Amino acid sequence: MPMISSAAAAAPPARVPVEIAKLGKRLHRQVAQAIAAFNMIEPGDKVMVCVSGGKDSYTLLDILIDRQRRAPGEFEIVAVNLDQKQPGFPAHVLPEYLESRGVAFHIATQDTYSTVKRLIPEGKTMCSLCSRLRRGVLYRVAGELGATKIALGHHRDDMLQTLFMNMFFGARLKGMPPKLVSDDGRHVVIRPLAHVSEADLERWAAHRAYPIIPCNLCGNQPNMQRAQIGRMLREWERQYPGRIDNLCTAMGRVVPSHLMDRALYPFETLRASGVPDAAGDRAFDADEPLAAPRPTADWHED
Numbered sequence: 001m002p003m004i005s006s007a008a009a010a011a012p013p014a015r016v017p018v019e020i021a022k023l024g025k026r027l028h029r030q031v032a033q034a035i036a037a038f039n040m041i042e043p044g045d046k047v048m049v050c051v052s053g054g055k056d057s058y059t060l061l062d063i064l065i066d067r068q069r070r071a072p073g074e075f076e077i078v079a080v081n082l083d084q085k086q087p088g089f090p091a092h093v094l095p096e097y098l099e100s101r102g103v104a105f106h107i108a109t110q111d112t113y114s115t116v117k118r119l120i121p122e123g124k125t126m127c128s129l130c131s132r133l134r135r136g137v138l139y140r141v142a143g144e145l146g147a148t149k150i151a152l153g154h155h156r157d158d159m160l161q162t163l164f165m166n167m168f169f170g171a172r173l174k175g176m177p178p179k180l181v182s183d184d185g186r187h188v189v190i191r192p193l194a195h196v197s198e199a200d201l202e203r204w205a206a207h208r209a210y211p212i213i214p215c216n217l218c219g220n221q222p223n224m225q226r227a228q229i230g231r232m233l234r235e236w237e238r239q240y241p242g243r244i245d246n247l248c249t250a251m252g253r254v255v256p257s258h259l260m261d262r263a264l265y266p267f268e269t270l271r272a273s274g275v276p277d278a279a280g281d282r283a284f285d286a287d288e289p290l291a292a293p294r295p296t297a298d299w300h301e302d
């Protein structure tokens with residue numbers, strides 16, 4: 001039997017750098033806020049956490065495991081990975097990692113790679129069909145596992161990029177919701193990282209040294225338009241710090257009377273009420289705030 005000296009047994013745990021400790025707290029707080037704000041997880045839920053092998057889903061799983069251990073019995077977790085049979089996919093990495101975390105998991109296998117390769121002409125982007133097929137498999141697996149929620153690792157930058165993609169290329173004011181019911185009406189999908197920045201996820205993943213599996217094993221080119229919007233947002237943030245926070249907050253503070261969607265606001269039947277509205281439109285106020293807006297009560301971030 002190995003001898004352990006009393007000095008070694010009493011050695012304090014390795015110190016976590018202050019910045020990393022703060023980052024960990026911020027991630028937990030932002031996830032807690034999103035879960036509470038959108039009632040994402042309820043007592044008795046079985047949450048299927050979709051783990052791709054990327055930094056986002058590893059972090060999501062980490063935080064949900066931690067929350068579950070602090071409130072045992074409140075909800076269950078099952079981690080699910082889909083092996084899409086991409087060439088070179090290291091099929092042993094996730095099972096080994098998930099076993100080491102002591103979390104229940106399921107590896108689904110379906111060769112969506114061959115289907116996508118067969119259906120999409122060479123040189124065209126494959127992500128859209130690939131994601132649709134993956135989603136279908138994950139919904140099926142959720143049903144088989146009896147999961148009540150499907151948790152995805154999209155973060156606030158993904159959500160903002162989607163908003164701009166839809167505006168620029170689809171002429172719609174439509175983003176990526178923190179919670180939605182699947183098209184077949186059978187599943188609730190949640191995005192607990194809705195308030196978390198990609199930069200924080202990158203820092204956290206580096207600290208945790210996750211065994212990252214790249215998403216480009218399929219040889220597909222990344223979506224150039226999405227990448228371009230990502231660069232635009234980062235450049236805005238560099239020039240005007242706080243802009244991304246404001247954009248994210250704005251997604252939760254929509255004023256239909258000041259947009260142009262006739263389905264959301266009854267412009268046709270609008271009449272003068274004769275009653276002054278102190279909180280109403282101040283039509284001749286300055287268009288732009290003179291200073292950067294200050295955080296409000298429903299501010300999402302730090």
Ligand code: SF4
Pocket residue numbers: 126127128130131215216217218219220
């Ligand atoms: S990069 Fe490849 S594996 Fe990832 S979503 Fe696109 S097509 Fe699918």
